Amino acid sequence: MLRIGEVELDNPIFIAPMAGITDRPFRELARELGAGLTCTEMTAAAAVVRAPEELVDRVIDLGAGEHPVAAQLVGSDPQMMSDAAQICVARGADIIDVNLGCPVPKVVKLGSGAALAREIPATVRVLEAMVRAVPVPVTAKMRLGWDHDTINAPELCLALEDVGVAAVTIHGRTRAQRYTGLADWEEIARVKESVRRIPVLGSGDVRDPEQVERRIRSGAVDGVVIARGMMGDWHLLAQTVRQLKFGDPGPEPSFRERLELARRHWDSVVDHHGERRGVRLARKYVVWAIKGCSGAARLRARVADLNTRSDLEELYWEIAAAGEGPQGWHRPSFTSGEG
Ligand SMILES: Cc1cc2nc3c(=O)[nH]c(=O)nc-3n(C[C@H](O)[C@H](O)[C@H](O)COP(=O)(O)O)c2cc1C
Structure with a gap:
């Protein structure tokens, strides 16, 4: 237990915040499949x-059955962030997470996301x-640093721990890397070594x-926090939870089982968002499900x-x-340095 x-x-198997993806239908299914x-x-x-x-109802849209759930905020003004956090708590958020890692120009230009994390005193x-x-825990999610030469996550986390931040998530890439290259889990482990009291998620x-x-x-x-691994692979979550509980991921799901979960997800997206908007949103999930299919x-x-x-x-x-296609479905493999 964590x-x-x-x-x-x-x-301790969490689902990452993902803009355009982790809406209520996604989170509810993830919760049902065992996400911590x-x-x-x-x-x-x-x-x-x-x-x-x-x-606000649309974005801070927390269902009664999905607790515990965190609401993630991005911004750089202490008062505005505090006011927004209070609104999220009033709407049922169990944890408030602060985005210190978003790399997109629109966000960093405002001094938020990965740009805020460059300035330790301002972030603190x-x-x-x-x-x-x-009254609820406040957590932070960040990258290792702005670029390879300015890695500051260990120092930043230590400073955040000292002001009462309750946990940190480290995305093992720098802002300069965006989503390319492999995440560096040795650097993530260095953060874990540097903080004293709070959980560190990778x-x-x-x-x-x-x-x-x-x-x-x-x-x-x-x-750990699962992000792109969830795209088209709902079973990754359930298998990881089982692996940690029982030392075994359980049987590989069949093509049909994968497809059924994908369909449950996209049907719930349509139920939740209505046919017009929901079907448009569901298109990308259908693309994920088609991966590995014949034709x-x-x-x-x-x-x-x-x-x-x-x-x-x-x-x-x-x-x-x-x-299933002739190659069969396979989970892409990644190695990130530490084997
Ligand atoms: C489509 C997409 C949207 C994302 N949106 C967010 C977000 O809103 N907040 C955040 O902290 N991270 C966001 N991330 C980053 C992920 O949470 C995660 O840290 C990152 O993708 C690294 O994990 P991965 O290599 O397993 O994908 C996003 C990533 C993707 C791919």
Whole structure:
């Protein structure tokens, strides 16, 4: 069991915040499959504070059955971030997470995300204010540093721990790397060595349940956060949770089992967001499900024309009939230095 502040979590396998992906249907399914914690997509603090109620309802949209759940905020103003955190708590967030790693120009230009993390005193001011403002744990998610020459995650985490931040997640890449190259898990372990009291979660290329177990059992990290590994692979989560609990990931799912979970997810997206918006949002999830299918290119070409629930249903049956491709489905393997 892992604790973040007063919040007890069933297990240390978390689902990463992913903009455009980890909405309520995604989080609810992840929770059902065993995720120890899920997190909303990053939301700008200013939007939470200033946007009309209906818009806030859409982004801080936490279901009764999905607790514990974290709400992630991005911003750089201590007061605005504190006000936004209070609103998220009032809407049921069990944990407030602060995004200190977002690399996109639109965010760093405002001095937020990865840009804020470059300035340790400024970051500490924001997090310290938030810790004071809300009764729930405040956590932070960051990269190793801005670039290879300015890695500051160990120092930053130590400073954040001192002002009451309850856990940190380290994405083992720098801002300069964006999403390229392999995550550096040795650097993540250095952060774990530098902090004294709070859990350290690792993020980056998490796709191998046995490797996750080794990393946690060896004490390199207290838990992991699965991100792109979830794309088209719902079973990765359940298998990783099982690996950690029982030392075995369980049987490999069949093509049909993979497809059924994918379909459950996209159906719930349509139920939740309504047919028009939901089907458009579901298109990318259909593309993930087609990966490894026989005649994948032909099926993928149809995705842009999905507009209605019945279009989705029709394509589902075609995917099911096509079955697994000659190469079979395989989980891409990653090695990140430490074996
Ligand atoms: C599509 C996408 C959206 C993301 N959105 C967020 C976000 O909103 N907040 C955040 O902290 N990280 C975000 N990330 C970063 C992930 O949480 C994760 O740290 C990163 O992808 C590294 O893990 P991976 O190599 O397993 O994908 C995003 C990543 C992707 C691919």
